[in-house]
Amino acid sequence: MTDSDDRDDRDFIALDGVEKVFDVRKKTGFLRRERRRVRAVDGLSFRVGRGEMVGYIGPNGAGKSTTIKMLTGILTPSGGRLRVAGIDPARERTRLARRIGVVFGQRTTLWWDLPLIDSYRLMHRMYRVPDARFAANLDRCVELLDLGALLDVPVRQLSLGQRMRGDIAAALLHDPEVLYLDEPTIGLDVVSKAKVRGFLRDLNAETGTTVLLTTHDLTDIEQLCKRVMVIDHGRLMYDGPLTGLHEAGRAxxxxxxxxxxxxxxxxxxxxxxxxxxxxxxxxxxxxxxxxxxxxxxxxxxxxxxxxxxxxPDIEAVIARMYEDRAVSWEPGRGGAA
CATH class of the missing domain: 3.30.70 (Alpha-Beta Plaits)
Structure with a gap:
């Protein structure tokens, strides 16, 4: 492997000073509206290497979903530089789509009124997956995610947990190099959670798929990720091992x-x-x-x-981190100004 290849692998996902600002209009009276700017992501910089499985966590409204949407090309950054596998998501969204898989916990990529298997067949054609590869990927997902009895069931009739398993399979049929997971175990019972975690662990180990996982379930992070990043108010507050996060937040x-x-x-x-x-x-x-x-x-x-x-509750951990930071900044305590 050349130095360039090694560097590309280390910077497989790269953000440098990325910002996202939304203009929000709020009604303040009869025929009057107030316009204000909301900074959802504020100068965010980090690197994720090829094959890493990283937890990306924070409280509601922290900027997690906005980051994922910029990484997929759904949203365009207001500032900074962003690359996934060397591609600018906003400029080359179609090209990038063939290399990524996305699962949003509260939204589905499946066709609501079609049986699950028909959604998979449509994706087979959309991504132009070779027939043999599609069949192998589908068989593996169906077996490991226990989808056999659900293939002929319309998506609208699936429970949230069943649909989540169906969405995970759909995101992997085209062999993506990067997988973004937003609350992948939401609505799952204990047994199903264990199956999904085992599946993701094996996927990462066998194929080297890079995984960015957002979740409120710290057990997901603990069992899947060696590294965790915490974002709050659009800024990166912590980047390191989970044990270090617990210590920093006195969890x-x-x-x-x-x-x-x-x-x-x-x-x-x-x-x-x-x-x-x-x-x-x-x-x-x-x-x-x-x-x-x-x-x-x-x-x-x-x-x-x-x-x-x-x-521990992630919101409580982050609140304690803020408390400690505020104390360290108090005059006379020798903290950073």
């Missing part, structure tokens, strides 16, 4: 413990009881730590019936 997981009988608050190391309700207790512990030692300690000392682990 906590919650262990929900069901006991055989009501007891005083449990006394275990590295955790604190934050709530009790009869035989059920909620314990908070640092998100970067494994739950296994805590579970073992409780099981050894207390009459345990059941338990579950709840992941």
């Amino acid at each position: 906590e997981r919650t262990l929900v413990v069901d006991l055989e009988r009501e007891l005083p608050p449990l006394d275990v190391e590295s955790a604190r009881v934050i709530r009790t309700d009869g035989p059920r207790q909620w314990l908070a512990f640092p998100a970067e730590r494994s739950a296994a030692p805590l579970v073992a300690a409780i099981a050894e000392r207390y009459p345990l019936v059941d338990l579950s682990v709840r992941e």
Whole structure:
């Protein structure tokens, strides 16, 4: 591989100072409207290498979907430079479409009134996928995403979880080099989530597909991504491993413990009881730590019936990051101005 090829792989997705500003008109009185500018993405810069699987997270309205739409060519940046596989999405959207796959959790790319299989056949022709390759990709997706019984069902009759699996398959029929996933496990039960995560892990490992994943489910990120980026108010707040994010935001997981009988608050190391309700207790512990030692300690000392682990809320993590940043900037504390 040449130095140029290596650089292209490292900068497979590249954003430099990208901005997106919307003009919004708001009614302020009879026949009067106020015009204001909303900066949805504000000087965003990052790189994603070929074959990486990266989590792209943030609260609602942070600019995640706007970024994805610019990466696909649906929206044109107001400023900055953006390239995907060396292509400017806004200028060469059709050319780029053959190299990317997109799944938007709340919108479908499938034909609403057609059976699922007919949507796939239409995509076969639209993307001009060779017959043998289409058949192989379809068979693999149908098997691993458990779609066999749904192929003859009209899309409008599918549940949200079924449609999500159908959309993921549709996005992969033409062998995209990049896959953008927006809430891919929304509406899925626990078993279906596990199947989708396993499918995406195998896809990335076997084909080297680059994946940018936006989600509010931190378990998706934890099980799929080695790297996570946090965006808020259109700016990149964090770029690194998930453990580092938990530490930066002082994130906590919650262990929900069901006991055989009501007891005083449990006394275990590295955790604190934050709530009790009869035989059920909620314990908070640092998100970067494994739950296994805590579970073992409780099981050894207390009459345990059941338990579950709840992941930290991403909005709470980001709020704590803001709190810490504000404190570090206070005069007299030695923080950056």
